[in-house]
Amino acid sequence: MVLLASSRASAWARVSRIRLPPPPNTARHFASSVIARQNAPMKQPPHSNSVLFPGAVNSKFTNELKFQRPQDLPAIPTYRLIDTHGQVVDKSREPDVGQELALKMYKDMVTTSIMDLLMYESQRQGRISFYMVSAGEEGIAVGSAAALAPDDVIFSQYREQGVMMYRGFTLDEFMNQLFANKFDYGKGRNMPIHYMSERLHMHPISSPLATQIPHSVGAAYALKLDQSSRIVVCFFGEGAASEGDFHAALNIAATRSCPVVFICRNNGFAISTPTLEQYKGDGIASRGVGYGIDTARVDGNDIMAVREVTMRARDIALKEQKPVLIEAMSYRVSHHSTSDDSFAYRAKIEVEDWKRRDNPITRMRKWLESKSWWSSEQDQELRTQVRKDILKAFARAEKEKKPALENLFLDVFKIPSRDLEEQMTELRRVIEEYPDEYDLEAFDRGKEGL
Amino acid sequence: MKNPLLPLRSLHPTIKVPRRRYAALSSGVLGKLNVPTDYSASSYLAHTSSQTYRLHTDLPEQIRSSKTKRTNYFTAVNDALRTILTTDDKSLIFGEDVSFGGVFRCTSNLTDSFGSSRIFNTPLSEQGIIGFAIGLSASGYTALPEIQFADYLFPAFDQLHNEASKMRYRSGGAEIFNAGRMVVRMPTSAVGHGGLYHSQSPEGFFLGMQGITVVIPRSPVQAKGLLIAAARGEDPVVIMEPKTLYRAAVEEVPLEEYELPIGKAEVLQAGTDVTLVTYGTMVYVAESAARAAKERLGVSVEVIDLRTVRPWDKETITKSVNKTGRCVVVHEASRTGGVGESLAGEVQERCFLRLEAPVTRVTGWDTPMPLAFEGFMVPDVVRVLDGIKRTMEY
Ligand SMILES: Cc1ncc(C[n+]2csc(CCOP(=O)(O)OP(=O)(O)O)c2C)c(N)n1
Numbered sequence: 001m002v003l004l005a006s007s008r009a010s011a012w013a014r015v016s017r018i019r020l021p022p023p024p025n026t027a028r029h030f031a032s033s034v035i036a037r038q039n040a041p042m043k044q045p046p047h048s049n050s051v052l053f054p055g056a057v058n059s060k061f062t063n064e065l066k067f068q069r070p071q072d073l074p075a076i077p078t079y080r081l082i083d084t085h086g087q088v089v090d091k092s093r094e095p096d097v098g099q100e101l102a103l104k105m106y107k108d109m110v111t112t113s114i115m116d117l118l119m120y121e122s123q124r125q126g127r128i129s130f131y132m133v134s135a136g137e138e139g140i141a142v143g144s145a146a147a148l149a150p151d152d153v154i155f156s157q158y159r160e161q162g163v164m165m166y167r168g169f170t171l172d173e174f175m176n177q178l179f180a181n182k183f184d185y186g187k188g189r190n191m192p193i194h195y196m197s198e199r200l201h202m203h204p205i206s207s208p209l210a211t212q213i214p215h216s217v218g219a220a221y222a223l224k225l226d227q228s229s230r231i232v233v234c235f236f237g238e239g240a241a242s243e244g245d246f247h248a249a250l251n252i253a254a255t256r257s258c259p260v261v262f263i264c265r266n267n268g269f270a271i272s273t274p275t276l277e278q279y280k281g282d283g284i285a286s287r288g289v290g291y292g293i294d295t296a297r298v299d300g301n302d303i304m305a306v307r308e309v310t311m312r313a314r315d316i317a318l319k320e321q322k323p324v325l326i327e328a329m330s331y332r333v334s335h336h337s338t339s340d341d342s343f344a345y346r347a348k349i350e351v352e353d354w355k356r357r358d359n360p361i362t363r364m365r366k367w368l369e370s371k372s373w374w375s376s377e378q379d380q381e382l383r384t385q386v387r388k389d390i391l392k393a394f395a396r397a398e399k400e401k402k403p404a405l406e407n408l409f410l411d412v413f414k415i416p417s418r419d420l421e422e423q424m425t426e427l428r429r430v431i432e433e434y435p436d437e438y439d440l441e442a443f444d445r446g447k448e449g450l
Numbered sequence: 451m452k453n454p455l456l457p458l459r460s461l462h463p464t465i466k467v468p469r470r471r472y473a474a475l476s477s478g479v480l481g482k483l484n485v486p487t488d489y490s491a492s493s494y495l496a497h498t499s500s501q502t503y504r505l506h507t508d509l510p511e512q513i514r515s516s517k518t519k520r521t522n523y524f525t526a527v528n529d530a531l532r533t534i535l536t537t538d539d540k541s542l543i544f545g546e547d548v549s550f551g552g553v554f555r556c557t558s559n560l561t562d563s564f565g566s567s568r569i570f571n572t573p574l575s576e577q578g579i580i581g582f583a584i585g586l587s588a589s590g591y592t593a594l595p596e597i598q599f600a601d602y603l604f605p606a607f608d609q610l611h612n613e614a615s616k617m618r619y620r621s622g623g624a625e626i627f628n629a630g631r632m633v634v635r636m637p638t639s640a641v642g643h644g645g646l647y648h649s650q651s652p653e654g655f656f657l658g659m660q661g662i663t664v665v666i667p668r669s670p671v672q673a674k675g676l677l678i679a680a681a682r683g684e685d686p687v688v689i690m691e692p693k694t695l696y697r698a699a700v701e702e703v704p705l706e707e708y709e710l711p712i713g714k715a716e717v718l719q720a721g722t723d724v725t726l727v728t729y730g731t732m733v734y735v736a737e738s739a740a741r742a743a744k745e746r747l748g749v750s751v752e753v754i755d756l757r758t759v760r761p762w763d764k765e766t767i768t769k770s771v772n773k774t775g776r777c778v779v780v781h782e783a784s785r786t787g788g789v790g791e792s793l794a795g796e797v798q799e800r801c802f803l804r805l806e807a808p809v810t811r812v813t814g815w816d817t818p819m820p821l822a823f824e825g826f827m828v829p830d831v832v833r834v835l836d837g838i839k840r841t842m843e844y
Contacts, residue, residue, distance in 0.1 A: 129643040129821070180822045188822030191645040206603060207647035209574065242573035244605060270574050272547045277571045345550040408823040409815065419786070423815045425583075427826065430833055437484045437832045 066131035076285045078329055079309055080299035084358045086366020095304035099373050105146050105166070105303060106368060109138040110379075110388050112162045115171070116334075118390055119178060123192075123338040124234040128178050128396065130184050130192045134159045136333040139360025141235075142166050143306030144328075147314060148233060153219050154202045155212040155234040158193050159265065163235070167200045171390055175397030182444040187411070188403040200284050210236060210243035213262070217253040217323075224321055231317045233310075238327075239270020242286045250291040253323035261313045262288070265276045265300065267332035272345035273336045288325030291391075300330035304367075324391050330360075404449030424450065476827040483742055483831040487734045489698045490582070494718050494737055495669055502702045506671050508716070509590070510752070511706050518702035520554075523695045526670035526703050527556045527635070531594065534820045535564050538592050541681065542568045545579055545596030553639055554597060554696050565810065580606035580634065584613050587631040592681055600642050600690055601637040601647045607655075614686045615661040629686040633677070637693035638666070639731055640828045645821030651783035653690060653759050659791055664760040665712060666730045670701040672757065683712060697719040715763035721752035724776040724841055727767060727793060729756040732780045732829060739782045739834035746835075749842055757844035759789050763812030768800045775806040782828050785813040807844035812837040 044052045051059040083089050097105075116133035123131040134141060143160025148154075154163060163172070172183075179197050180188035185196055186204060196204035201273035203219075206212060218233035221232050240246060241264055253260050263283040268275055275283075288295030294316055300311045306328055313324040331354045335342045342351070409416055409424045416424070428450050429436045440446045489495060496502035499518040503509060504555035521529065524563050535542050543557055549571045551558035561569045572579050576597055583593035603610070618628035638742045640649040656664045663685055667673040673691065680687035718733060719740060727735045733755050752770050771777045777797050779790040794809040812829045819827055 139619070185819075188676040189646060191643070191648065191821055194645075208604070242575045242578070244575060244577050266789035270546075272550045272575070273571045277549075278573050339553070402822045405823065405826065408820055408826055409817055414816050415818075421787070421818055427815070430836060433836070434483075434832050437482060437830075450784065 013438040026242045039418075039447075041088075044381075056236075070281050070286070073282070075282050075299045076289075076295065076327075078297045079305050079325060080302045081305040081308065082302050082363060082367050084301075084363060086363055086368075086370055088367070097304065097307070098373075101146065102368060102373060105142050105307075106361075106364050106374070106383060107386075108142045108145075108165045109303070109364065110161060110382060111171075111375070111390075112138050112142070112165050112202050112304050113361060114383065114386050115161070115165075115174065115390050117191075118387070118394065120338060122201040122364060122394070128192050130338055131178070132158055132193050132337045133334045133336065134161055136354070136359060137265055137267060137330050138162045139303035140263070140306055140328040140366070141242075143300075143303035143360075144233065144235075144263055144310040144326075146303075146369065147163045147307045147310035149230060149314075151201055152230050152314070153223070155216040155219070156202065156205050157209070157212070157236045157240060157265075158205055158207075159237070159267075160194070160235045161195070164195055164197065164200070164202060167197075167202070169195065169197055169200060169202075171393035172396060173197070176400070179400065180402060181397055181400035182403045183397075184403065185399060187407045189407070209240040210245035210249075211237070211316075213240075213249035214252065216260050216262075217249045217256070217258050217439045220253065220258035220317075220323070221256055224257070224259055229318065231314055232258075233314075233363075235265060237270060238264055238266040238268075238275060238284050239273065239278055241287065242278060247287075247291075248326070249288065250293060250323070253330060254292045259317040259321050260323045261310065261317050262323065263310070264325070264327045266327055267330045268334070269332050269342075269346075271336045271340060272342070274346075283327055283329075285325065285327040288327075293323050295323050295327070297326040297329065297415050300328035300364055301358050303360050303364050331358075333359075379381045397403045401444040405440060406450050408450075465552050478681045479615045480742075480746060483738070483835060485825050485831075487698075487738070489695075489700065489725060489734065490533050492734055492737060494555045494733055495699060496584055496671060496701045499702050502671060502704060506675075506710070506776045507673070508711055508714070509671070509704065513704050513706045516704040516706040516708075518704050520700060521670050521703040522697055523673055523691070524554055524671045524697065525558050526674040526701075527677060527691065528558055528560070529703065530674040531560060532558065532563070533674075533678055534592070534594065534681045535560065535568065537707070538681065540590065541592035541594060542570075542586070542720070543580070543596065544570050544572050546574055547571060548596050549579050552596060554691075554693060556635070556691075556696075557596065569649055576602055576604070576606040577609055580609040580614065583632045583634070584609060584617065584629045587629045587686070588617065590626055590631070592631045592633075592679065594633050594635065597634060597636040599648055599693075600636045600652050601650045601751050603634075603636060603652065610662065610688075611659050615659040618661060618685075628686040631685045633680045633689060634687070635689045635691060637696070638690035639692045639694065640819065641694045642819065644823055644824070646818050649819045650822060651690075651781065654788040656688060657787075657789070659760075663687065663712060663758060664690065664761070665691065665758050666690045667757065668692075668730060668733045668755050669695070672710060674703055675708050676712060676757065678707060679709035679712050682709065689711070690730070694731055695819050696782070710757075713758045713761060715757055715761060715766040716755050717752060717766065718755050719751070719753040721750040721774065723750045723774055724778060724838055725752045725754060725767070725770040725774045726778045726780065726834070726838065727754045727756060727788075728780040729759055730782070732782060733838045735829060735831055736780055737836055738831045739838060742831060743838045747839060747842065749838060756789070762789070762793070764796060764800065767797065771797055772804045773799040775801075775804050776841045777801075777805070777809045778812060778834070778841050779809060780812045780834050780837070782814050784816045785811060786816050787812060807841045810837045822825075 119131045141160045145163040145166035176183040178192045194205040216232045220232040285295050285297045296309050298305050316324050333355050409420050496505050503514050503517050548557040549561050579595045583595040586593040614629035621627035639651045665676050667676045726736050736753050740753050743749040743751050779793045790811040797809050812833050814827050
């Protein structure tokens, strides 16, 4: 034992004498001081009234035994600028937005909501296989998008079509994805609403919940290493925030000081599960605080407040190089998706009440009208035009072919493996041997497409 | 596609079997083979009471006079859950959205009957759900967690693979410290429009989990009996329910409670020329392919439903292949890492001298499940029939 230990010790000494290569260049600019601080030995001064345990450096000693009760803490307030009547709440703080930008934001919300309506209906008619609307949450998506730089990197869940709309994802691009036609960037492999755009720096949406949250943190760390002036923004629902990936992501983002803004859309439901059964405590915002992350809560129906909070968050993330969490409150007035009938678990009246009480689009319209920037005639005109544009894009996308059959096998690896080539040959053989059994009319290049 | 190397088998003096050659199987007057399955016409589903007892041969003797009721798959699962909750007051059901009945309606109306401390929604966390279930099981409770889609089990893999599957082993076979009172239910397999994350068949992953039993029931009668048996068994069970069958597969299901044997395959149709082994939705594709093989090739196919895919029933399969001398395995999951590999490996070892042809696999390709091409991914009647033909012609 002794022998072993000492020989191991001398081996270690030998190893530690070996000179390590200097750290790579990228490491130089960030946080040498942070590392030094972390490694400094901690000294507990005698008679100190505060604790210097390494895990809680600012804690005071106390003689009173008391458990912290979450319900004793005040709830994190919800920031807003404009009330449900479209009135600016604090007259000294007009939203800092010009007419042109305000109207773009409004139009993008309206376009998103009309597209949602039409596509929901088209799923009902069996023209597309699935859809999810973002009704009631257009303000969160468009408002946050309006606060970002065009090349900030976005990770979405699935109910953020308003972000894409604002960034300039075209109606044709939406429709190509929804119809899984040959122009769909995902080559028809994903279910509808799983958009992506390399041009707009929007990562491909994935169905498994919360997986994008740690991705966004890694992407933010990459920007930090690049000394970029961009940040990352990551969207998710309050339901997804129960997944382990959410917690892991916030913790890594905080410990590695990543320039990422997390935006939680808290719409009250995860499919049928109400927030009361999803979490205890003060919403998702309180989680941010728990992880040591700057956090704010905002009224998601107030698009101007969402924009302002996101702008501020972006500033913190960029200048201070650290994560920020925004919890944007709203209510999911729609069914979860076309596969869901929400009246099986909530009263229709509850939904009707919400719809009547508040809505990001009507709220903004009232505000625009109060500024005489918009009229009901213009509104009617806009809606008619948008409807037409969407239906045109719809018709174009619907008549396009599906991607060529070879796309079943491509992109599994960068270059198809021998196995896959064999399997492709096998499928081709079957199709050729049984020509009457396979109709490849709907696919690009038909039989030649494999 | 044939192996250019001389097959080893030809070095053995085997019994000479006359080689038959079949013409191309074009549809012609016989009509198209690849048509959607008509479940109402399937001979594997009991459309009358007497069929129930004739078809499902291992239904226990004592219930054979029980009345039956026309029941679809998800309602049969619901029946089974109701039976378990009624007869085992330490049983509970939880998962995402189960309170209102679950997204596939399997847990409908249970909260009303049994209360919200036994049927409840969990927060959205699969690893939490399975870990919580293991804790209940290791405390003497019967945990019946639901995972919303098999595609979403993966966050719980650590709990399932490192904990549930090994707990009895690492506790030295302790009486209570095991996950044997846990039955995880999850919808699985293709629906035609599920794409990457709503149509996967991930059962292959469970083949490497020692100590986990995996069951894939093909029909309402099977779903009820296998689920009740799993809940009363002593080992952790994963039950994968082919979601496309939830509404499509309808049968006369005995009203009384009953168990069906876990770990046993079932011969659905006796035959003499080739053994076709499959499970889940694919049994109905196999049925059509077997019919076509009879009509077009004069080949008699023995169709076997594996039912329990892990550990699977070596005895029944070996017996059948030793009789027919040929074996085709069909599943939706990808070719690599699937049940087919396990089957082909075992069959060649156990039946080598009896085999007239290599074990043929007709499976999904080694790709993810793409939305636009789901129909080309899942084995269809043509591909299964073609597999039978190649095996016969070998
Ligand atoms: C890992 C995983 N588990 C389950 C699901 C099924 N699922 C899809 S959406 C959803 C609810 C998500 O709720 P939330 O995050 O609050 O977003 P919202 O739909 O309310 O916008 C569930 C459970 C999934 N997609 N991924």
